[in-house]
Amino acid sequence: MISNSPKRRRVAIVGGGVAGSLAAIALAKLPQIESIAVFDRVGAFGRGLAYSAKSPWHRINVPAYKMGGVGAEDTEGFADWLAATGQSDWRDYSDSFVPRWVYGDYIAAQLSKIAASGRAIMHTDVIKHIERTQSDYQLTSGQCWTFDIVFLCLGNPSPSPFPGIESTPRSITDVWATGALDPIRSHDRVLVIGTGATAVDVVIDLHRRGLQQPITMISRRGLLPLIDAPAQTDPAPLEHWSEPTARGIFATLLEDTRHKMAAGIPWQTSVDTFRLQIARLWTDASRTERERFSRHLRAIWLVHRHRLAPDVAQSLDKLQSERSLDVLAGRIVSAKARPAGYNVTIHRRGGTAMQMTADWILNCTGPEERYDRIENPLVQSMLASGIARRGNNGLGLDVDDTCRIVDRSGTVQTGLYAIGHATRGAFWEVTAATNIRQQILNVVDMLKTTSS
Ligand SMILES: Cc1cc2nc3c(=O)[nH]c(=O)nc-3n(C[C@H](O)[C@H](O)[C@H](O)COP(=O)(O)OP(=O)(O)OC[C@H]3O[C@@H](n4cnc5c(N)ncnc54)[C@H](O)[C@@H]3O)c2cc1C
Secondary structure (H helix, E strand, C coil): CHHHHHHHCEEEEEECCCCHHHHHHHHHHCCCCEHHHHHHCCCCCCCHHHHHHHCCEEEEECHHHHHHEEEECCCHHHHHHHCCCCCCCCCCHHCCCCCCCHHHHHHHHHHHHHHHHEEEEECCCCCCCECCCCCEEEEEECCEEEEEEEEECCCCCCCCCCCCECCCCCEECCCCCCCCCCCCCCCCCCCEEECHHHHHHHHHHHHHCCCCCCEEEEECCCCCCCCCCCCCCCCCCCCCCCCCHHHHHHHHHHHHHHHHHHHCHHHHHHHHHHHHHHHHHHHCCCCCHHHHHHHHHHHHHHHHHHCCHHHHHHHHHHHHCCCCEEEEEEEEEEEEEEECCCEEEECCCCEEEEEEEECEEEECCEEECCCCCCCCHHHHHHHHCCCCCEHHHHHCCCEEEEEEEECCCCCCCEEEEEEEHHHHHCCCCCCCCCHHHHHHHHHHHHHCCCCC
């Protein structure tokens, strides 16, 4: 007798961080999935880069209740888990921005349930190549594997070396690499490039490690992330703008936010509700408008979007008032190597030049977004073979609106998905755990009704 039941699918997930783990957990519920193999090059299952952090001052950048759960049904999953495991005794709002490893514990615990049930198998291995055959995908590490569906959950690539800085061991490009900050001594002068969340983490880290010298941070505009506030309900989320350009949309958002602030609603609430529209606005925008946003508005948006726990913001204020932290707006013109450090020339915003010496330069400018420049062997091999191409405005990898990879000829690759940072060019707002989870749930919903 010939069976009419659809073929059960073998799934590979490349990347075992939060994206890969959430994908495995969601896929494990589908009866049409035969097996799930999760590959991670460093074995960081459930944690990935962000939640492998070990210091208590490396905190999640939103209060715990905003991190959500693992699926559509458990919207307060993380907060509930914290309560169930006796970890939610928060004295004030700042305490709810728990250490990142705690969120890693939560995701790793959920993942280990499906691993223990045999539904998913973890492999500490680097996938270097992927090839499409007529009926499936072949993945190559040291060995060859065959799957029907592949999820690429590759995470945030390291930043590229900063232009104008001579390469020496005193310039650190990947501050998250294990032990990267260890050689810095307490009397060293440190220049941090970038003023975003990673830069703030590093400054707090260096301070806690006992750095005695003032730290200098620099970015084009010298803007630090702003402070978070408890969420409120937005009574009238913004949905229409007079002019659908980057500037027009921002002008409308600003006006709307001012009105709401006058009515006692914090600006953070307006920003958070507006954020839900970003993916659609980015997708609909022209290439030119996307470029305008990236050039003129991105830095201002990011400091409002990625915020700091109130006590972290206070620590930064204190460091600045004690002159232990100097935040500059400007650009590095050159950084010439000298014995054990650099002579740096800076052009300050507004016109003046300044010189400084630094024993270390730390690149905290954020992950590289142009995937033709990243070192991941899998991505390089995919771009070279043409199974993938660069995304909109050169960012990430090209995907369609359901996260399926688009190849060099413009053909959608059925069964081959990218999740998270790699989809930046298509959706822009793709880094937070909540955005990643939504992407996965959309794909998994689709898989319930289709074969791949
Ligand atoms: C320092 C930091 C702090 C953050 N804090 C927050 C926060 O508080 N809240 C929030 O919502 N978001 C935060 N984020 C955003 C973060 O990007 C997401 O929350 C999430 O961690 C991304 O998960 P991921 O699985 O996509 O990437 P990752 O966690 O980077 O995992 C990707 C994994 O893929 C593996 N991998 C890559 N290529 C291969 C390959 N070829 N073969 C095998 N394995 C491979 C890597 O080794 C890695 O373990 C933070 C990000 C960073 C960097």
